[in-house]
Amino acid sequence: MTAFVLVPGPWTGDWIWRQVTTRLRESGAQVFPVTLTELPDQPDGPDDLDLQTQIAALLRLIDQVPSPKVVLVGHGHGMHPVLGAAERRPERIARIVHLDAGLPQDGDSVLDLVPDPAVRDLLLRRATATGDGRRIPPPPAEEWPLWGSLAGVPEEALDRLVRLATPQPLGTLTQPLRLSGVAAELPATGILCTANGASIAMVETVVAMGDPRFQVLTEPRVRFLELATGHWPMLSTPDELATALLRAAAGEGHRITARAGEQPAPARQFLLDVPECRRERVGRVDLHLPDAAGPVGRVGRAYPAVVFVHGGPVPRDAPSTPRDSQTFLGYARYAASLGAIGVTVDHRLHGLGDFEQSAEDIAEAVELVRADPRVDEERVALWFFSGGGLLSADWLAAPPAWLRCVAASYPVLAPLPNWGLAESRFRPAASIGGASASRLPVVLTRVELENAQIAATVEEFLTAATICCADVEVVDVPLAHHGFETIDHTEQARHAVRQAFRSVLGHLRG
Known part of the structure; x- marks a missing residue:
């Protein structure tokens, strides 16, 4: 019994x-x-x-x-x-x-x-x-x-x-x-x-x-x-x-298995073959530079910058950090190959209570980037991923004039019920009205095989965006999963990444 x-x-x-x-x-x-x-x-x-x-x-x-x-x-x-x-x-x-x-x-x-x-x-x-x-x-x-x-x-x-x-x-x-x-x-x-x-x-x-x-x-x-x-x-x-x-x-239920010898998703190859580029590290920030970009202090061309914001939470003692993962190396290098400075940031989102701290880290990183003489301080985009999508809320609510675009890939755009953040300000679905007022463009990459709970937050965001007539472009990725860049190496997935980059860089240069 x-x-x-x-x-x-x-x-x-x-x-x-x-x-x-x-x-x-x-x-x-x-x-x-x-x-x-x-x-x-x-x-x-x-x-x-x-x-x-x-x-x-x-x-x-x-x-x-x-x-x-x-x-x-x-x-x-x-x-x-x-x-x-x-x-x-x-x-x-x-x-x-x-x-x-x-x-x-x-x-x-x-x-x-x-x-x-x-x-x-x-x-x-x-x-x-x-x-x-x-x-x-x-x-x-x-x-x-x-x-x-x-x-x-x-x-x-x-x-x-x-x-x-x-x-x-x-x-x-x-x-x-x-x-x-x-x-x-x-x-x-x-x-x-x-x-x-x-x-x-x-x-x-x-x-x-x-x-x-x-x-x-x-x-x-x-x-x-x-x-x-x-x-x-x-x-x-x-x-x-x-x-x-x-x-x-009775011991029934689903067992989650890890395939023998399979690398974790962050270590797998990026879906696009992008060339390596010069990378400079300043604290928690890495700048991936176009070939023609000279060292700091050299008089020359100023480039637009794309700041990539990882998701999480990420453990404090993780053996490698997001900016060294194939996903963010791939995105930053691709940006550099297209003539923009790709910026990655290891913000300190180690737990669900760390969004305030992470928001401060991102703001500091953006100021560091805009102060670099190789960056056109009036042409910056922020690109958020997964759980980092909540960090877009502040920028959508009150976007500065130099912020030309916000992008988000498979993002969480409202706190999930079990995250305990119902009262927090990190609710992009409630902040989109600010973006509408300034006509800030939003490029949202949505995967077909998204987790239902995350997909619901995206739909909530898109409904709010429609109501306030926000400028949102949706890039759909058929038959793709959350974190698809190192999982789904399909032509459709590669096309989606290229399309999202064309839109983001178009807003930076327009």
């Missing part, structure tokens, strides 16, 4: 699993939903709860389960106590299920993983406002989307969520999780909620990019399942969630 231990996220309790518990028990499983926001046997009262208290309570429950092993399920930030307990009772864990949850690492607190600084500050202010500073009141109804998409949740279920939510002890969100690596060896299943911005296809894309943090997801012990709903499947699709949990317990 399978035994499930169901651990909810902040502000919620065992009640949130009610329908799922019923379905699982009808299937013959044992089910133990838990509440970790209030523990009656805590001597100092629930206000003094921290993560270690939650882990201890979860261990007591696991020790009382009659089955020899349990399937330990964590929803969202409920993964912190789940992983902490799994570390201490690995012999009792049959499988860990990450229900629309991330991969917290040793030293991460829940608040550390909230990307938007404004949201973190809001939580801390609310804790202070309680008087004792030790509890965070549950969000009002309009703020629950900050914690995950509510897609599919019926109105009555949402009302119940708001009504039954209880204050969250601050220590459970601020105390770091301590992991030794034991839990990382246990069988695991990720149940991804696609309406919240996660999917198997997106995980495969991330793994293919070669980020070493995610290679663990290719191990045989790891499986993935999807649910076509938002972040709260226990409320929106309880039957489907119960089925997914039973499948997870």
Whole structure:
């Protein structure tokens, strides 16, 4: 008989699993939903709860389960106590299920993983406002989307969520999780909620990019399942969630594989055969120069510049940086071969909370480039890629006169629901009105085989652009994937890159 231990996220309790518990028990499983926001046997009262208290309570429950092993399920930030307990009772864990949850690492607190600084500050202010500073009141109804998409949740279920939510002890969100690596060896299943911005296809894309943090997801012990709903499947699709949990317990699901000997996408060859050119490095900025461009200080021709902005997040300790990848070397060299200075920047987008820092890095890089005497400071274009597309928001909202064009390739143009950036200013789909007012041209390269969640942000952007009559040219790439330049070496893909360059350089020279 399978035994499930169901651990909810902040502000919620065992009640949130009610329908799922019923379905699982009808299937013959044992089910133990838990509440970790209030523990009656805590001597100092629930206000003094921290993560270690939650882990201890979860261990007591696991020790009382009659089955020899349990399937330990964590929803969202409920993964912190789940992983902490799994570390201490690995012999009792049959499988860990990450229900629309991330991969917290040793030293991460829940608040550390909230990307938007404004949201973190809001939580801390609310804790202070309680008087004792030790509890965070549950969000009002309009703020629950900050914690995950509510897609599919019926109105009555949402009302119940708001009504039954209880204050969250601050220590459970601020105390770091301590992991030794034991839990990382246990069988695991990720149940991804696609309406919240996660999917198997997106995980495969991330793994293919070669980020070493995610290679663990290719191990045989790891499986993935999807649910076509938002972040709260226990409320929106309880039957489907119960089925997914039973499948997870049986070891079913999709396995992500890395082909033996296959290079990660950034190391593969660029789809165009472009000549090497002189490259100068200044801090985080590389300038790829046309053959005729002389050294700094020489009187001569000034060239337009194209600044290429990579996506991410990119790990701090990555063995190579984006500006040394074949994709960005290829783009910058191609720009130089066409008579423009190609600029690449290693901005510091290491996590979803780093967009402010990255925006500052890009602004500094642009000023450095415009100050170079070989650059025509009045003819600059910015070209954004993938998750770096969010960084286009500031430039679209208030484009300077010297910015002749913004380009974007397979971009993310609105924060995905599970990124925790709903309140941030990095929303190009909401900024396009500024570009319309100045008639700033936008060249958008769209791939046919895009991840559905990213494609939805592009459609949102194009709808907003149509409403405000923005000057947007769409370059479609048939049968191409996200990051197609090192994946899809087709004539159609090569034509799309050439077409996008013709448009961008045309705006620079026009």
